[in-house]
Amino acid sequence: MAGDPDALADVYREYAPLVFGISRHVLNNQAMAEDVTQEVFVFLWQHPERFIPARGTLRSWLGMLAHRRAIDRVRAESRRVKGEARCDRSHSIVSEVDDYLTATWLSDRVREALGKLPTDQRDAVTLAYYGGRTYRQVADELSIPEGTVKSRVRLALRKLDTLLRAEFTDQDEPAWT
Amino acid sequence: MDLSPDRLDADQLLQIAFDAVTTGSPGPPPDLEARLRDRALAGPKPVRHLSWGEPVETRPDSLRAFTRTASELGELLDALAPADWSRTTRIDGATVRDVVEHMVGVERYVLGCIDRRPRLDAPRREDHRPVSRRAAAGLADESNTSVSQIWWSEVLALIAACGELGPDHDVAYHHLAGTLRGMLVVRTFELWTHGDDIRQATDRPLDLLDEARLSMMVDELMRVVPLGLALSGCPQPGCTARITLTGPGGGTFDVALDPDPAPGRFEGPARAPAITLTAEAIDLCRLAANRLDPDRFDVVVEGERGLLGPILVGATAFAAD
Numbered sequence: 001m002a003g004d005p006d007a008l009a010d011v012y013r014e015y016a017p018l019v020f021g022i023s024r025h026v027l028n029n030q031a032m033a034e035d036v037t038q039e040v041f042v043f044l045w046q047h048p049e050r051f052i053p054a055r056g057t058l059r060s061w062l063g064m065l066a067h068r069r070a071i072d073r074v075r076a077e078s079r080r081v082k083g084e085a086r087c088d089r090s091h092s093i094v095s096e097v098d099d100y101l102t103a104t105w106l107s108d109r110v111r112e113a114l115g116k117l118p119t120d121q122r123d124a125v126t127l128a129y130y131g132g133r134t135y136r137q138v139a140d141e142l143s144i145p146e147g148t149v150k151s152r153v154r155l156a157l158r159k160l161d162t163l164l165r166a167e168f169t170d171q172d173e174p175a176w177t
Numbered sequence: 178m179d180l181s182p183d184r185l186d187a188d189q190l191l192q193i194a195f196d197a198v199t200t201g202s203p204g205p206p207p208d209l210e211a212r213l214r215d216r217a218l219a220g221p222k223p224v225r226h227l228s229w230g231e232p233v234e235t236r237p238d239s240l241r242a243f244t245r246t247a248s249e250l251g252e253l254l255d256a257l258a259p260a261d262w263s264r265t266t267r268i269d270g271a272t273v274r275d276v277v278e279h280m281v282g283v284e285r286y287v288l289g290c291i292d293r294r295p296r297l298d299a300p301r302r303e304d305h306r307p308v309s310r311r312a313a314a315g316l317a318d319e320s321n322t323s324v325s326q327i328w329w330s331e332v333l334a335l336i337a338a339c340g341e342l343g344p345d346h347d348v349a350y351h352h353l354a355g356t357l358r359g360m361l362v363v364r365t366f367e368l369w370t371h372g373d374d375i376r377q378a379t380d381r382p383l384d385l386l387d388e389a390r391l392s393m394m395v396d397e398l399m400r401v402v403p404l405g406l407a408l409s410g411c412p413q414p415g416c417t418a419r420i421t422l423t424g425p426g427g428g429t430f431d432v433a434l435d436p437d438p439a440p441g442r443f444e445g446p447a448r449a450p451a452i453t454l455t456a457e458a459i460d461l462c463r464l465a466a467n468r469l470d471p472d473r474f475d476v477v478v479e480g481e482r483g484l485l486g487p488i489l490v491g492a493t494a495f496a497a498d
Contacts, residue, residue, distance in 0.1 A: 008217055012210055020209070021199030037205055038213045045217050052248060056188035063195040104337040107190035114182040114193070123180045129189045160197035168198055 008045045015059060016041075019066040026070035026169050036073055040065045056103070064102050067168070074169070106167075113163040121156035124149050186326065187333065239361035240339050242390045246365045247332045249384070250372045254325040257379065262321045266378040267468070268498060273375050277324050278316050279498075280371060282309025284331035287364065290348050291357070293338045302352050305497035351497065352408070362397040363495065365390065370466040385459060391426025395458050398465055398492065399430040405494030407436045411487040418488055419450035422458035434484065434491070452480040454488070464489065467496040 019040050023033035040062060044051065051061050114122055127138045128149070135153070139146040185193075254277065262274045271279070286308050288294035299308035316324055339346075344358035353363070369390075373383045386394075399420065406412045413434035421429045431450060456476040463469040471489050478485055 005214055005218065009210065009214065012213060016209070017204045018195055018199055020205035021202040022195060024202060025198045034205065034209055034212075037209065038216050041213055042217050052252065057192070060188045060191040060195070063191060101337055101340045103187050103191060104333045106194055107187040108337075110190040110194045111182050111185070114185075114190075122182065125193060126180050126182050126185060129193050130185055154200075157193075157197040157200050160193065161200070164194055164197060168194070 004045075008041060011044065011058075012041050015062050018059060019062055022063055022066040023070045026067060027073060032073055032077075033070070036066060036069045039069055060103075064106070067106070068102055071169075109164060109167045110160070113160050116163060117156055117159060121152045121159070124152035125156045125160075128153050187330075238344065239358050239365060239393065240336065240344065242393055243339075243361040243365045243368070244336055246368045246372070246390065247329075247336075250368050250375075251325070251329050251332075253372055253375060253381075254328075257321070257375075259321065261375075261379045264378045266374040268374055273378050274321060274324070276371050276374055277321075277328055278313045279306065279309045280368070281316060281324065281328045281331060282311070282313030283364075283367070284328065284335055285309075285312035287350065287360070288331065288335055288338065290350060290360075291338055291342060291346070293334060299351055300349075302495075302497050305351060353495070359397065362393060366394055366462070366466060367497075369394075370463075370468055373468065385425070388425040391458055391462065392428070394462055395422060395426045395428065398462065399432055401495065402432050402488065402491045403434060403436045405491035406434055406487055408494045409487075409490045411490055412436065413451075413484060413487055416451045416481075416484060417449070418484060419453045420461075420488075421453070421455045422461060423455065424457045424459060426458035426462070428458075432488075434488065450480065452478065452482070452484040452488070454478055454485070461492065465492045465496060467493055467498070 016037060020033055020037045023036040023040075024030065027033050027036065043065065044062065051058055114125065117125070123142065124138060127133055127141060128135065133141075135146050135149045139149045142149065182190075257273065262277075263272050265272055266276055268276065283305075285294050286297050286299060289296040289312070294312075297308050297312055299305065316327070319327065339357050339361065342357060344356060346357045348355065348357055348360050350360045350363060353360075369384060369386060375381075376383055403412070416434040418432045418434055419429065420432055421427075434451075454476050456474065460469060460475060464471065464474050471493075474489065476485070
């Protein structure tokens with residue numbers, strides 16, 4: 001993908017809604033979200049080797065990048081507003097350690113949040129995301145109508161959005177760096 | 178059917194989180210794609226100068242080195258064919274599968290040392306394999322893929338824990354007491370070694386590592402050789418060795434052959450060295466990991482040849498398997 005504008009366009013069209021949506025969610029600012037979105041895709045375009053397929057999907061990796069970069073932007077803006085000196089520690093948009101720390105931290109928060117869902121919603125979400133099942137397949141396994149599955153997943157995601165809101169927008173920096 | 182969220186892996190959990198926060202949210206403005214293209218083309222173009230090879234990065238911290246080595250090992254495991262898992266390694270007839278189960282056990286043991294898993298009593302170097310077997314008990318019915326994933330989950334847990342605790346957190350690893358920083362150098366050594374055990378068993382080229390990680394490992398090895406001599410019961414009071422290591426990770430070190438004082442890179446001898454050794458850095462690392470027979474260690478010796486044996490014993494004092 002490195003240096004290939006057409007490949008960049010393909011990836012952008014598939015994942016821009018996700019990357020922009022996460023950035024917008026964290027930053028609550030359209031212009032900054034657009035900027036972060038561009039940064040994420042430019043980084044991928046320049047450093048495609050940073051994505052390791054064996055460790056997860058491109059979708060999750062881009063989402064994690066967007067989340068981290070948006071959090072960094074929130075902190076930078078906070079320092080700017082407070083008149084604090086810029087951190088003179090050089091910071092790259094991603095590092096391998098930060099990747100794994102963020103992924104582990106976020107996935108643990110999601111697991112905890114899933115535990116707080118009503119059982120029927122939790123079961124529907126778990127089945128829907130485990131093994132790439134369709135709603136039809138989930139409905140068959142749970143012996144409920146497909147429409148009910150969609151409804152439960154939708155409700156579950158809405159509730160998870162509320163449960164994860166605080167963690168998603170205010171993550172502590174890893175202690176190692 | 179098990180509907181517990183525990184069966185979801187990290188990637189699936191992240192997908193849930195991202196869907197939860199983006200469902201129903203507006204998409205990017207239509208002109209953002211064109212702006213992105215202009216920005217990408219205006220910036221530095223990614224160019225690979227293959228003739229230069231991998232750029233030499235600055236010395237990594239040991240958490241970064243451990244993470245990278247674990248990631249590479251994970252990729253190796255993902256690439257194994259089903260038949261590879263039953264192939265015999267050079268470790269006392271252990272199969273590839275045995276080695277991976279051993280690594281699960283070691284990660285769990287280490288997590289226990291920092292109270293992220295149940296603590297397991299293993300104060301001696303000799304306890305390394307038995308304690309890993311205890312920690313990995315119950316994996317017999319798991320598929321090879323599952324064992325690999327379990328290992329990776331434990332690695333992520335360790336990385337996260339180290340990230341929280343910091344490099345100066347005290348930890349005891351068998352007979353060695355130190356900090357997480359030092360322990361992760363040992364763990365990097367071990368993962369690299371076991372990765373090569375698996376590569377050799379499956380007819381793959383060995384991992385030569387990069388300059389940065391070899392330097393980190395060599396520095397640590399040179400630092401602990403005096404302790405290794407003491408642990409092995411063969412310190413050489415009053416003697417210094419000048420060890421010149423060539424190739425990636427190399428350097429020249431004046432090493433006191435007793436635990437006092439600490440060694441350092443060559444800046445002029447405090448005590449004239451009684452022996453001078455010249456060898457490849459990676460060979461010394463393999464010897465220290467018990468993966469190179471001392472009889473096959475290609476080293477040029479000048480001075481008191483009788484000190485070579487104790488030095489090699491000291492260098493191998495930390496290998497646990």
